[in-house]
């Protein structure tokens with residue numbers, strides 16, 4: 457069965473621009489300089505864009521209604537590849553990443569409005585719910601319920617209602633990665649604190665930051681764990697292309713089964729939110745957040 461695929465990367469990023477952007481990734485200059493360079497190139501190639509903001513290793517740019525993440529460096533390339541791989545496992549709790557160059561230079565995802573400070577306070581309970589569910593399978597950094605992470609969360613406005621989701625999940629690792637054990641015995645798995653922003657050893661009570669744990673992983677190890685992302689999806693070379701349908705790639709497509717599954721998830725989520733709303737007075741997590749905001 458043939459299926460027509462539309463590629464935004466192929467539509468908006470000509471080969472010459474791809475090549476110039478790879479040169480930017482290899483340059484040894486500050487990201488602020490690279491940001492100017494990337495924007496200069498987009499203007500040079502007549503691509504209408506709006507800046508979404510600069511992160512640690514990547515630049516967010518809105519093109520044609522979609523969020524393009526441009527890697528500043530090799531670490532940013534790995535971040536894009538990681539998000540491409542994990543998007544299909546985390547959706548609808550994370551943004552949907554539609555496309556990514558095999559080397560991770562640029563990824564394309566749905567555009568979701570970033571949290572306001574008010575959203576952060578409003579959605580603490582649903583955030584906690586999502587992180588509780590995800591933390592049983594993954595170790596996640598930079599999305600815990602502390603104010604400095606609010607730009608890593610957003611609100612998806614859909615016909616099924618508003619739903620929060622994670623915008624940046626480059627720091628997510630499958631627990632089978634095995635690096636997240638305490639140094640006291642090299643066996644005990646670390647546990648999250650209440651805000652999902654720190655890790656505590658249940659054996660010796662030592663507190664670890666995500667950065668401590670992440671620094672144990674080399675870029676080579678990370679890259680090997682992600683593997684070749686071309687094995688995860690259709691590979692196209694033009695803006696519109698017919699490909700042979702592959703069922704295991706369909707979890708990122710809008711195919712019927714997935715839509716039904718996602719609606720179910722959203723329904724569950726809405727029921728949970730309603731329940732939370734009803735029980736609101738019973739919960740008072742506020743002091744915990746106040747403490748963490750002091751950081």
Ligand SMILES: [Zn+2]
Nearest residue numbers: 638640657660
């Ligand atoms: Zn320990």
